[in-house]
Amino acid sequence: MSESVVVIGNFDGVHLGHRAVLEHARELEPGLPVVAMTFWPHPLSVVRPGHEPKLLCDLDERVALLQAAGADRVEVVPFTKEFSEQSPESFVSSILLPLSPARVVVGQNFRFGHSAAGTVDTLRELGREHFKVTAIDLVRSPLHTHGGSGRTSSTRIREALAEGDIDTAAQMLGRPYSFAGTVVHGDRRGRELGFPTANLTVSDKRAAPADGVYAGWLEQIDRPDLAPMPAAISVGRNPTFDGTDLRVESYVLDRTDLELYDVRVRVLFVSRIRGQIKFDGIEALITQMNDDVDLIRQQLTGR
Template identity: 60%
Template sequence: MTGSVVVIGNFDGVHPGHREVLHVAKATEPDSPLIVVTFWPHPASVVRPGGGPKLLTDLDERVALLREAGADQVEVIEFTRDFSQLTPGQFVDQVIMPLDPVRVVVGENFRFGHKAAGNLEALAALGRGRFQVTGLPLVRVRDEETCSSGVRAALEAGDVRHASELLGRPFRFRGEVQHGDHRGRELGFPTANLPVPADFAAPADGVYAGYVTRLDGRDDRGEPLPEGVAAPAWPAAISVGSNPTFDGEQRRVESFVLDRDDLDLYDVPIAVDFCDRIRGQVRFAGIEALIEQMDADVAATRRVLADHPCGRS
């Protein structure tokens, strides 16, 4: 075995277009290890401070998804102001060549180097005599190009179904459960609360049907799961927003796991998978109206998860 096949991109969300690039790279050079190069933080957030897109995945999840998609190795490049000044030639010499590539596979819209001066043609020219270059068109879903910005737009509109179509899986929000105001428990709807960081994407404010999963390898009692046993996914009614009925200010993802009031998830890392939208966020005039609506939301969640393709059997 000589050399590697290298795939380069930001890969936020690791959607079907990203996975297709990895698949083609592996199929084209099956005897070479597949190395994926990605960047952290998002280049746009460095080049335009405060102007970067909201992220669909954190770095750990991105790396895990890339490995699931076939990467033998993931190289994370720290994207800094100094790194952004590299010329296309310096980028090739400092980033690509140390990986001993026989082929580099990228999307046809790939740009690299200072002020995005390098494109697919420039990469092929710089690689001539050193490595082959393959450029791939964007994958389309229902005649729509898959791209991370499309997923973000769907989430901003609260259309988590469409976001799931573009991602090839339900949109997942991860975090460590924090103590909230404990109003949910007082109202009979205890929730697992995750703050929404300013630089991460979350669906538009409203109520959704989905699932909650522990990420610490333990069961509902906090006991370690046997090796090879996956954590259960619990059906949940999920609220995204700032609790306007109580004049809340912090935006949170609050998950009420159906039929479970015995879960202790404080300080536990969890994943919240969004399947469908139930309604938008509403400010209620009083507690009784809120409880009545929450009962209706739970009933709607049960119906959605019974019929939705995202549902588990």
Template identity: 55%
Template sequence: MRPERRHSVVVIGNFDGVHTGHQKLLARAREQAVQWADDQGPLPVVVVTFWPHPLRVVAPDKAPRLLTDLSDRIDLLRRYGADQVRVVQFTREIAGWSPERFVETILTPLNPVAVEVGENFTFGKGAAGTGETMRELARGRFEVDVMHLWEVDDVRTCSTLVRQAIARGDVEQAARHLGRSFRVRGVVVMGDQRGRDLGFPTANLVIPDDMAIPADGVYAGWLRRLDERDALLLPSAISVGTNPTFDGLERRVESYVLDRTDLELYGVEIGVEFVAHLRGQVRFSSVDELIAQMEVDVADTRSALGVA
């Protein structure tokens, strides 16, 4: 005889960035999981998310730059409370489903006792389904809890707001709504090696066009190797842009780890966290002028990060 499926508490959404609003939704799901505990303990919290972003499928020209790649999204969802993460491969076929088919195909197999959604969540063809629609479809089978949008400093948190803050270089506001510093990740590539010649060797990342990246300029932040489980956060002065002093064309994230010229990071995956915006990008008239400014940037980085 097949054992009865265990119930679950389901949280569903895009969750790009896994910002503070998403974190509150997950916290509420954890509370529900305890409330509905069975003889095995709290119910599992199952997060349903979509990849690629639905707009990438239905309106590619309107698709936003993403705050996190899928790997980071899954890691963050687990950090903030998910026991399981189910990734739905979003397609044009799914985009055309009715709200009824969406519920029966995506949610019913998870055997939920409760489903948590944000008030701006929509589903089904033409985004016709809302939280209230889901409540009607779930009547008598499972509860649907619709959470109001979270606010930070009296401003509603959403992925769009975080993207806008990052695009203008306001990484401090982005961090307040993310609940952590904004991070980019990638494999270190060989650059022009001018930084090494100038005494400021950098780890260079080329960020995919579909990922969010701060406005051109210089930032204080942290670099961490992602291939070592207990790798330290290293204080870094971070440049974003094309390096106009040398007529650069490719937009990069270049991180100089303070006081370190011995790091060998080529081919290593790293994460770069942005803590504070220091200045905009400038074209310098000479290498000496650039070096003088880099020394100022390093001092400002120390101050912003509170390191000696």
């Protein structure tokens, strides 16, 4: 195998900081392919079950985003209990060296091997005869985000989403936050109210924006030839009907003819309209939904 430059990280969300790191890796070794090494599932789900963060994207999305960000190859390392117990020496010999790295790029706080025994200095020593090591700040991005700190991280994006702050999340991601999945059969209440929705269930492992109503777009993943459609998006548990399951429900504006059951879709969040409300009756709910749709139509289409 020819030489490469290997960038190691979790890359959850593939935000602007991650993309800047990939660009920097290519600048360091302009003649070499960039290999992004990532781990699945999240390491904390194995070493500290129950303490892992909610993920910003699933594995397929992560791989696609890394490729779009400039990775020539994505190496997904299964993070198992056995893998977590590997020594730093074993990680280098069995995982890194087969990739023929001329340079390895990691974060300043990079740890690897059993009980996180390996450090950046350990990596340099183990790779001394094989590759160079560059340690950089993986959460630094060129963007000055909300608060002016200019720091971007998956943690900060999760915090912004939890507050319903879609704008800040989008700034740090460099794109609208999105949620993808296969449309499931719901309660059909939306259709009965005149607002049929495409419903996605939210895994407890995934990050979702705070409960509320959002303006956004819905696109069919397997039909890239179709333009994204403007949508009113509800995130929550249907408090008016005492629902319990967290859902992302999207009403495509002015469309009651769509049949999207079992179709893979992606919902892109543009702005937050309001929080969730438990209405006293159906009439109040329909009135509010009409107001929401009018506002969202104006925001997305100018009409």
